[in-house]
Structures are given as structure tokens and as C-alpha cells.
Amino acid sequence: MLGSVVVGVGIAGSVRIRDLLAPLSSSAAEKLTVKGFVSRRTLPEQHGVQQISIEEALSRNDIQVAFVCTENSSHEEHIRQFLNAGKHVCVEYPMALSYSSAADLWDLAQQKGLVLHEEHIELFTPDYKQLKKDIAGKKLEEGSLHFTGGSLKPDFGFPSFSGIARLTWLVDLFGELTVKEATLVEDEERKYMKLTAHFLTKDQKPLTWVEERGVGMGRAKHIHLRFDSCTLTELPAGQREPVGLFMQDLVLFGRKLQGEVPTEELQAEQSRILHCLQLAENIQQFCQSTAA
Numbered sequence: 001m002l003g004s005v006v007v008g009v010g011i012a013g014s015v016r017i018r019d020l021l022a023p024l025s026s027s028a029a030e031k032l033t034v035k036g037f038v039s040r041r042t043l044p045e046q047h048g049v050q051q052i053s054i055e056e057a058l059s060r061n062d063i064q065v066a067f068v069c070t071e072n073s074s075h076e077e078h079i080r081q082f083l084n085a086g087k088h089v090c091v092e093y094p095m096a097l098s099y100s101s102a103a104d105l106w107d108l109a110q111q112k113g114l115v116l117h118e119e120h121i122e123l124f125t126p127d128y129k130q131l132k133k134d135i136a137g138k139k140l141e142e143g144s145l146h147f148t149g150g151s152l153k154p155d156f157g158f159p160s161f162s163g164i165a166r167l168t169w170l171v172d173l174f175g176e177l178t179v180k181e182a183t184l185v186e187d188e189e190r191k192y193m194k195l196t197a198h199f200l201t202k203d204q205k206p207l208t209w210v211e212e213r214g215v216g217m218g219r220a221k222h223i224h225l226r227f228d229s230c231t232l233t234e235l236p237a238g239q240r241e242p243v244g245l246f247m248q249d250l251v252l253f254g255r256k257l258q259g260e261v262p263t264e265e266l267q268a269e270q271s272r273i274l275h276c277l278q279l280a281e282n283i284q285q286f287c288q289s290t291a292a
């Protein structure tokens with residue numbers, strides 16, 4: 001059994017505590033237990049789990065794993081602390097707010113012989129799984145993905161990083177991309193922002209990503225994907241699954257801890273994650289150079 005600590009008790013951290021207390025039976029998630037949680041606030045017990053200090057979490061021998069569920073701006077620092085203390089880390093996406101930080105963290109995990117796992121629940125959603133099946137083997141001519149959602153606090157980072165899940169979809173579906181242009185429109189008073197990024201695929205086909213957030217905007221994704229044989233204008237509705245998204249991620253992390261995930265799969269995942277973070281950084285640079 002591996003003892004774990006959950007750092008940051010917001011939406012994601014609370015789900016992690018709940019899932020660790022009731023792991024999917026007969027899965028690798030059952031190898032994890034929860035020993036405590038860390039928060040900047042003083043909180044009561046969460047489902048019988050007690051608050052501990054970060055120092056205790058870092059030093060206790062019965063804690064071998066940390067779940068980093070805080071705002072994005074503090075992920076890097078928390079990951080570094082726990083890896084340096086010899087603990088495996090599962091972090092909610094994005095692992096860092098720059099490409100070079102992420103690459104450094106990965107080197108550190110490798111040096112220490114520890115698992116560093118970045119959660120990507122967007123790849124487990126029924127709609128995504130169905131979309132991926134539906135377009136398998138088709139040749140993209142051009143496409144767009146438009147996300148809308150409520151406004152985020154500033155410590156979630158530049159929108160190409162907080163929206164890394166949309167980039168992950170595009171890269172997982174269409175392979176490596178090149179950023180051609182990106183712009184950001186912001187209205188701080190209205191807490192509104194719209195990021196538009198233009199990419200080319202390896203086959204030189206154009207793809208557009210729009211990430212739009214504002215107070216009261218509903219969480220939604222709109223697609224327009226034109227292939228050689230057909231055009232998709234709506235996300236397919238996938239079959240709802242009995243196992244929750246964060247639980248599916250927990251099982252994957254558990255399998256990594258057990259050494260059950262093949263090296264090629266780990267390497268492909270790491271390349272995808274680093275490529276997405278590189279794209280996020282390129283987008284940020286484009287936006288900042290046009291803003292200057």
C-alpha cells in the first residue's frame with residue numbers, strides 16, 4: 001500500500017479525497033490510501049481525513065505519494081518539493097506554467113526514480129472517446145474547436161495553459177502542431193477574455209482553437225471539423241460510463257506506480273504533454289508580442 005496526501009482542497013482536491021476513500025474495486029487505485037490533506041486554510045476533517053502541515057506531509061515515511069490539486073500557479077513549487085522529498089506526484093493539469101519548468105520537473109522525477117503524472121480527465125470523457133472513434137482513419141482538411149466557460153481566477157495562468165485540455169484534444173486527435181498566429185482579447189472589468197490560436201498540422205492543414213471565458217458563460221465545446229469524406233459540426237454524445245473521470249485517472253496513476261504501464265506508452269504521453277506545453281508557451285509569446 002502507498003500512503004498519500006492531497007494538497008489543495010477545492011473541487012479537484014475534494015474529488016481526490018472522495019475517490020481515494022472509495023477506490024474502484026479490483027483496480028490499481030486500491031493500492032493507494034489517504035493519510036491526510038494539506039490546505040492554507042484551517043479546515044475540519046474531510047470525510048474522516050485530517051489536515052496535516054506541508055512539513056509533515058513532506059517528512060512522513062508513511063506518505064509516499066502527493067496529489068497536487070491547488071491553483072495552477074503553485075503546481076511547480078509543490079511538485080518540486082514533493083519530488084525532492086522522494087514522493088511520487090500526481091498533479092492536476094497543467095503541471096507548470098512554462099515549457100522549461102515542466103521539462104525540468106520531468107528530469108527531476110527521472111533522476112529520483114519517481115512517477116510524475118499529469119491528470120488529463122478530458123481524454124476520458126465519453127464525448128471525447130466517441131469523437132476519437134468517429135474520426136479514426138479520416139483525413140482532416142480544416143477544423144476548429146471553440147470552448148466557452150466561466151471566468152477563472154488569475155492564478156490559473158495564461159489561458160493557453162489553463163486551457164491545456166483543449167490543446168491536448170487537438171494534439172491527441174491530429175498530432176503535432178505548429179502555431180502560426182495567436183491573439184488575446186481581454187476586458188478585465190467584465191472579466192472577459194478570448195484567445196484565438198491558429199495552427200497548422202504536419203500535413204499543412206489549418207486548425208483554429210478559440211478559448212473564451214466570461215462571467216456566467218456556460219462550459220461548452222463547439223467543433224467544426226471538415227474531413228475528406230465528411231464534416232462534423234457537433235460533438236457526438238458518448239455513452240456515459242459508471243466510473244468517474246477522476247477515478248479513471250486514479251487507476252492510470254495507480255498502474256504507473258505499479259509499473260504496469262509500458263515504457264512506450266509513458267514516453268508517448270510525456271512527449272504529448274511537453275508538446276502541448278510548448279504550444280501553450282508559443283501561443284503566449286505570440287499574444288504578448290502582438291500586445292506590445
Ligand SMILES: NC(=O)C1=CN([C@@H]2O[C@H](COP(=O)(O)OP(=O)(O)OC[C@H]3O[C@@H](n4cnc5c(N)ncnc54)[C@H](O)[C@@H]3O)[C@@H](O)[C@H]2O)C=CC1
Pocket residue numbers: 007008009010011012013038039040041069070071072074092093094121162
Ligand atoms: N474542477 C475540475 O473539474 C478540474 C480541475 N482541474 C485542475 O485542478 C486544479 C484545481 O482546480 P479546482 O479544484 O477546480 O480549483 P479550486 O479553486 O476549486 O481549488 C483550488 C484549491 O486549492 C487551494 N490552495 C491553493 N493554494 C494552496 C496552498 N498553497 N496550499 C494548500 N491549498 C491551496 C485553494 O484554497 C482552493 O481550495 C487546477 O489545476 C485545475 O486546472 C483539472 C481538471 C478538472
Ligand SMILES: C=CC1=C(C)/C(=C/c2[nH]c(/C=C3N=C(/C=C4\NC(=O)C(C)=C4C=C)C(C)=C\3CCC(=O)O)c(CCC(=O)O)c2C)NC1=O
Pocket residue numbers: 011121122125149162163164165219245
Ligand atoms: C460547475 C462549476 C464548474 C467549475 C467551477 C469547474 C471548474 C473546472 N473544470 C475544469 C475541467 C473540467 N471539468 C470537467 C467536468 C466537470 N467539472 C466539474 O466541476 C463538474 C460539475 C463537471 C461536470 C461533469 C471536465 C470534463 C473537465 C476537463 C476539461 C474538459 O473536457 O472540459 C477545470 C480545469 C480547467 C479547464 O479545463 O477548464 C476547472 C477549473 N467545472 C465546472 O463544471
